[in-house]
Amino acid sequence: MKNLIVLFQKEWRENTRNFKILWIPLVFIFFGLSEPLTSYYLPQILEAVGNLPEDAVFSLPEFTAAQVIMATMGQYQFFGMLVLVLGFAGTISRERKNGTGTLIYVRPISYLSYFLSKWKVIGTIALVSVWLGLLTTWYYTELLFGKVDTADFFAFAGTYSVWILFVVTIVVAMSAWLPTGAAATVSLLLVLLVQIVDSLLGAYWTISPWKLAIYATQWLTGSPDATNFWWSIVVTLIAIVGLVVFGVWMSKRNASKTKI
Amino acid sequence: MTAILETTNLTKIYGSEQAVNKVSFSLIEGTSTALIGPNGSGKTTTLSMLAGLLQPTDGMISFNGEKHADIRKHIGFLPQYPQFFSWMTALEFTEMAARLSGMDSRHTKIEAQKTLEFVGLGEALRKKTGAFSGGMKQRLGLAQAIVHKPKILLLDEPVSALDPVGRREIMNLLKSLQQNMTILYSTHILNDAEEMTNQLLFLRKGELVEQGSLSDVKTKYDSPRYRVEFASAQDALTFAARSPWKVSYEEIFAFIDLDNELPEMNAVLGYLANSGLGIRKVERQTSSLEEIFMKVARQE
Numbered sequence: 374m375k376n377l378i379v380l381f382q383k384e385w386r387e388n389t390r391n392f393k394i395l396w397i398p399l400v401f402i403f404f405g406l407s408e409p410l411t412s413y414y415l416p417q418i419l420e421a422v423g424n425l426p427e428d429a430v431f432s433l434p435e436f437t438a439a440q441v442i443m444a445t446m447g448q449y450q451f452f453g454m455l456v457l458v459l460g461f462a463g464t465i466s467r468e469r470k471n472g473t474g475t476l477i478y479v480r481p482i483s484y485l486s487y488f489l490s491k492w493k494v495i496g497t498i499a500l501v502s503v504w505l506g507l508l509t510t511w512y513y514t515e516l517l518f519g520k521v522d523t524a525d526f527f528a529f530a531g532t533y534s535v536w537i538l539f540v541v542t543i544v545v546a547m548s549a550w551l552p553t554g555a556a557a558t559v560s561l562l563l564v565l566l567v568q569i570v571d572s573l574l575g576a577y578w579t580i581s582p583w584k585l586a587i588y589a590t591q592w593l594t595g596s597p598d599a600t601n602f603w604w605s606i607v608v609t610l611i612a613i614v615g616l617v618v619f620g621v622w623m624s625k626r627n628a629s630k631t632k633i
Numbered sequence: 634m635t636a637i638l639e640t641t642n643l644t645k646i647y648g649s650e651q652a653v654n655k656v657s658f659s660l661i662e663g664t665s666t667a668l669i670g671p672n673g674s675g676k677t678t679t680l681s682m683l684a685g686l687l688q689p690t691d692g693m694i695s696f697n698g699e700k701h702a703d704i705r706k707h708i709g710f711l712p713q714y715p716q717f718f719s720w721m722t723a724l725e726f727t728e729m730a731a732r733l734s735g736m737d738s739r740h741t742k743i744e745a746q747k748t749l750e751f752v753g754l755g756e757a758l759r760k761k762t763g764a765f766s767g768g769m770k771q772r773l774g775l776a777q778a779i780v781h782k783p784k785i786l787l788l789d790e791p792v793s794a795l796d797p798v799g800r801r802e803i804m805n806l807l808k809s810l811q812q813n814m815t816i817l818y819s820t821h822i823l824n825d826a827e828e829m830t831n832q833l834l835f836l837r838k839g840e841l842v843e844q845g846s847l848s849d850v851k852t853k854y855d856s857p858r859y860r861v862e863f864a865s866a867q868d869a870l871t872f873a874a875r876s877p878w879k880v881s882y883e884e885i886f887a888f889i890d891l892d893n894e895l896p897e898m899n900a901v902l903g904y905l906a907n908s909g910l911g912i913r914k915v916e917r918q919t920s921s922l923e924e925i926f927m928k929v930a931r932q933e
Contacts, residue, residue, distance in 0.1 A: 481733075481735060
């Protein structure tokens, strides 16, 4: 784990100076805030800007607190994933392309430290952003829709955090393997497309990292099937370790592709 | 005279293209070696393998006799166009470089500062590298390569992107480093190679075609040529017309190319002494490295 601290400091400084530690949490907080607010004030919003005929009658469903939090997660599952993938798909590949990686690769670094420094910083930013967003949505949901059990919320957010860590690992590993554009495309396919496939055909299997988000929401309305849930967690953690190993190997193999 | 670095049959193949082919040489501690050759001859590939950026397809690199050593611990590397993180200051980058090379973090700041001052960036320590000119980047590139006091300095075309003043300054800096480091640098500016070289390595199409000290190589490729300065252009013309050797002339000068230096030279001097022409000076001209470069590059 040689040089991990130095590389971690470099990554942290970089993400501070390009303001990613600011704007990425703000995006997640924005969705966390907007979901309960728009759900609550939807009738008034429609009345004010809907341009509806005077005698139109709308019967809007009554949202439960759990549904509002799930809806926030639904936003994260698309917009949040886009932000994480597009924000970080170039983390390793860009350093190869523009040649800034060269002066790092010629030093006696370990590629495990190199990969982990990026994974840790991006993972921290992603998890802090998601938690800030979810805490915001929790606060406003309780204010406007009613109580959400604290233990249920933490079980939900904890499970969702494992999914987020899985997504971050995919993005960093793809960046180690492919050029930025391809890394972003493959990451989006793995995160978004596989999720759709899993929801369409997933009735045939119950253990999958792509099911974690669904299992997370089940904590809010009851609890997921324990066997399926824990096995999915285990499989996801194994997949994360596998992706880290793959990413470290690719970082080393592709170091020779850096612009000299 | 101990070899600090040795390559044996170093080879790099890309698909069907042989970029470097069985290159063997050694670097003697405390010397400077110039790697010269036309574009595409494999200079950068060779340096990249030594710097640990490229894995050789075949062959071996040994450091101080240790085979297959990870010599990244012992080198400083300056690529032709060094790229830096634009959001970092010169001091931050140099400090990071020192720490990544294994320097104790307690000393890095002061060493980084000293090194930046040494390369002439004392005024720009806290400037972001994104605002640096080409010359400043080259100086910073040198600073990051030497800050951890490596045993071997590998430089890829260290001065080719610089204006004459910058080039001179960097060359002077490199000369001052010669005492403490073993330097291997590629260049196509042959004046520089003449100025700072103990050993010449000449690559052509990936192969090491010439190797030796500057004087050895010069002697090998030198063809005897004498310049005679006459009292008048008429004398030069007369000499050119009458002499039995290959002679060209220009104003008051005649140039004699000899095939076989010693016996022929005696004959030339005897001929000149008895010619009755006004002679001011006779001098031997040595081939410049550039002329030798052209000769070696054209050989097939």
